[in-house]
Amino acid sequence: MALVGVLALQGSFNEHIAALRRLGVKGVEIRKPEQLQNVASLIIPGGESTTMAKLAEYHNLFPALREFVKMRRPVWGTCAGLIFLANKTTGQKTGGQELIGGLDCTVHRNFFGSQIQSFEAELSVPELASKEGGPETFRGVFIRAPAILEAGPEVQVLADYPVPSKQLWHSDSSVEDQKVSVEVESKVIVAVRQGNILATAFHPELTADTRWHSYFLKMANDTGEEASSSLVSVHVN
Numbered sequence: 028m029a030l031v032g033v034l035a036l037q038g039s040f041n042e043h044i045a046a047l048r049r050l051g052v053k054g055v056e057i058r059k060p061e062q063l064q065n066v067a068s069l070i071i072p073g074g075e076s077t078t079m080a081k082l083a084e085y086h087n088l089f090p091a092l093r094e095f096v097k098m099r100r101p102v103w104g105t106c107a108g109l110i111f112l113a114n115k116t117t118g119q120k121t122g123g124q125e126l127i128g129g130l131d132c133t134v135h136r137n138f139f140g141s142q143i144q145s146f147e148a149e150l151s152v153p154e155l156a157s158k159e160g161g162p163e164t165f166r167g168v169f170i171r172a173p174a175i176l177e178a179g180p181e182v183q184v185l186a187d188y189p190v191p192s193k194q195l196w197h198s199d200s201s202v203e204d205q206k207v208s209v210e211v212e213s214k215v216i217v218a219v220r221q222g223n224i225l226a227t228a229f230h231p232e233l234t235a236d237t238r239w240h241s242y243f244l245k246m247a248n249d250t251g252e253e254a255s256s257s258l259v260s261v262h263v264n
């Protein structure tokens with residue numbers, strides 16, 4: 028099994044590495060751009076996206092991270108990692124932090140409110156159901172969690188979450204034009220896949236359930252096979 032990189036600047040990278048270990052896979056801590064060359068896929072953990080972005084900038088990681096995504100290497104962002112991967116964010120007071128981008132989504136950084144409004148919820152995720160009829164529900168841990176408010180046509184929604192209309196807008200922003208009108212929606216998106224990119228607004232690494240990690244490893248494996256078979260066809264032709 029190819030090595031999985033875990034961006035280890037800040038946040039729950041140790042928990043991701045532990046979850047991978049439980050599946051018999053080695054997670055490699057990534058702190059420098061050149062280390063990305065040693066891994067086939069990458070997990071960007073949850074944490075605090077502004078701090079993570081500042082550290083990524085300090086270590087000159089953005090060009091290499093963008094290249095990694097552009098090369099269609101498998102990348103999974105959880106929570107702050109999801110924010111990092113989005114093309115657009117909303118819900119911050121000023122311009123916000125630098126993003127890697129690639130995921131055709133608009134993400135509200137703190138949609139569900141502050142730390143004390145963190146919660147757990149049972150999500151329905153058909154993609155996680157096993158062929159043997161295993162459950163499709165997953166207990167999501169949402170910590171100061173973001174939500175996806177808009178997703179482009181290539182984005183596959185893996186899970187959404189119903190929002191009671193009274194709770195629909197919870198902003199840390201005082202800027203009027205950022206008060207996007209989600210009032211008409213009854214659901215927000217909390218897990219997506221777009222080709223090589225997987226993103227979850229919650230923290231599977233903080234639970235004992237490793238199905239999201241298995242899902243990502245399978246996705247990484249399939250993407251790797253596609254990449255190597257296209258390499259073979261280049262050589263053959």
Ligand code: GLN
Pocket residue numbers: 072073074075076077105106107108110136137170171172173
């Ligand atoms: N909303 C947080 C941020 O802006 C992310 C929270 C998390 O990763 N648990 O960074």
